[in-house]
């Protein structure tokens with residue numbers, strides 16, 4: 681299998697985390713989203729231009745981080761399942777995965793892009809709205825993480841693959857000071873081998889664009 685990804689991309693990190701957790705082998709293809717020529721080349725392969733993208737041995741493309749994780753869960757042996765077989769648990773994992781992607785990742789990425797602009801060009805109203813959305817999501821996650829080891833229950837899942845990379849960026853903009861359940865979740869789960877590996881691989885790229893954090 682071939683994986684096209686970018687280390688700076690939270691959705692790529694989410695996918696890498698799932699692949700590492702499950703010990704799935706793949707051929708990595710780094711896409712440099714900061715290079716217009718590399719982007720143009722990648723658009724020829726995948727016209728939507730989004731990473732991550734998995735290409736199976738038979739050449740079939742599997743885009744979208746959650747769909748990639750679902751695919752590797754059902755098509756490869758070994759490692760814990762990222763999406764439980766129990767229908768109710770599975771629904772909860774997929775729901776929390778959606779919540780993290782839509783209501784945490786999107787505002788965090790907006791804040792990251794705005795923060796790269798010179799201060800006088802930053803859209804303060806948009807940044808305020810993004811911070812409010814993050815606050816709503818933190819309160820939701822605080823509630824979810826009450827008495828839970830992992831975001832969706834008592835086992836690591838796709839929901840944690842979605843949450844951890846974005847929390848890694850989010851904590852710079854919105855610290856967990858008033859979110860003790862998120863803080864202790866972060867303290868526990870960010871030490872996982874697979875996440876430490878994603879972080880170690882991504883950090884040089886993150887530091888290059890965002891500085892030491």
Ligand SMILES: N[C@@H](CCC(=O)N[C@@H](CS)C(=O)NCC(=O)O)C(=O)O
Pocket residue numbers: 688689690691692713729730731732743744745746781
């Ligand atoms: N829903 C997609 C989102 C993927 C996505 O937005 N990737 C970003 C990087 S985090 C990207 O490829 N951006 C490049 C672009 O939009 O041109 C997923 O879950 O994989």
